[in-house]
Amino acid sequence: MLYKFDVMLLNVNHLWKKYKNFVANEDVTLHVDEGEIVALLGPNGAGKTTLVKQVYGELYPTKGEIEVLGGKPWEGKIKRKMGVIPQECVPYGDLTVEDNLYYIARIKGLDRNTAQRNVQDIMEKLDLSKRKKVMTRDLSGGLKRRLLIGMALVNSPSLIILDEPTTGLDPEARRDVWNLLLSLKEQGKGMLLTTHYLDEAERLADRIYFLNRKVISEGTPSQIKxxxxxxxxxxxxxxxxxxxxxxxxxxxxxxxxxxxxxxxxxxxxxxxxxxxxxxx
Missing domain, CATH: 3.30.1490 (Dna Ligase; domain 1)
Structure with a gap:
């Protein structure tokens, strides 16, 4: 059964990010609603990662407004409601797969029982259960990426920020992640996705923004076509x-x-x- 959602989870309004004489984001406006996946497409250096870092509170905008889940992205209570997969990030190598998931769940504010339950569920969905006691430093690059996805989802976030989430995954693992994201969408989760895989954007996204410092075009895949x-x-x-x-x-x-x-x-x-x- 499909549900219709109409609550705005993310609202970016006339956002600018400048570094001295360099403009990374120019007057960017976009939004993400419940139950939709929004994709950002653009070349390297187009400002995609700079934009999402502001959305999850790592960077502050030079000008403009960002509202996430009714608050500001740098507020602790808002951060705990988000799930984030940064582009350049690795799990803690000296922890097991299971412990990486458990400790991030606790950091996000989940009680012990909920954290343990969510960890088991995520490991099963991402086919990590057989490796739960493996030290993360011994995982392949693709499995580390899959674990990062699990760490972003373990707190059952309302808004999920995915910066190149399937980089390094083989085609079968990519499909598994796609299916997981689509199932989360049906539950009303909102997602902001950056990707260099055009087939990924076409398969997953409800709306697409072409970004090259500023928004060049926006619409559903069929509208853009x-x-x-x-x-x-x-x-x-x-x-x-x-x-x-x-x-x-x-x-x-x-x-x-x-x-x-x-x-x-x-x-x-x-x-x-x-x-x-x-x-x-």
């Missing part, structure tokens, strides 16, 4: 050829095809490259 697509892709499976056909010519073109074919808008990756290159 419709806005920036001047043609359709037509794949003729009988010949293996792909054609690029203008919208006003598509009906006449497909009428001449025999056998199996597919008509689709260009991929989000193609549109992303077009938008970002035009802005550069």
């Amino acid at each position: 419709e806005k920036f697509s001047a043609y359709y892709e037509v794949i003729d499976y009988s010949t293996g050829k792909t054609y690029y056909v203008k919208e006003d010519e598509i009906k006449d073109f497909v009428a001449k095809l025999n056998g199996r074919f597919e008509v689709r808008l260009p991929s989000l990756e193609e549109i992303y490259l077009k938008v970002i290159n035009n802005d550069s």
Whole structure:
């Protein structure tokens, strides 16, 4: 059963972040509601990580407002309600998998019984139970990343900030994380996601912001495709050829095809490259 949520969890309003003469974020406005995943897409150096660090309270904005869960992101009571996966972070190497999860749950304010229960649940969902007594320093890079995801989720946060969450994971592990995030979305969790995987954004995101210091474009994946697509892709499976056909010519073109074919808008990756290159 799907539920409809309409409570705003995050509101970023005309946000600026400057370092002397360098502008990292320029007049950025965005929001995240309950039960939705919002993706930030942009090239390296576009200000994505700078933006999310302000959202979870590691950096202060130069100008503008951020409201998270009804408060300011640097307030302790607000931090305890968030789950965060920073881009450059590793678990505590001298603790076991289980202890990493348990101690972060306690730091987030969970009582002992709730912490223990949540730890067992997260380890099962992320396929970490068999490694619960393994010292974290002995884990592979992918498993450390999976543990970080667990540490972000163990306090059952209302808002989850994910900065490149699936970097280093194999395709099967990525799919497992996707399924977990989608299940959390159905429970009403809100998520702000940065990723370089365009298929990840297209698969998970309800809305997407193209960011290159400032917001270049925003909308659902289908809205962005419709806005920036001047043609359709037509794949003729009988010949293996792909054609690029203008919208006003598509009906006449497909009428001449025999056998199996597919008509689709260009991929989000193609549109992303077009938008970002035009802005550069």
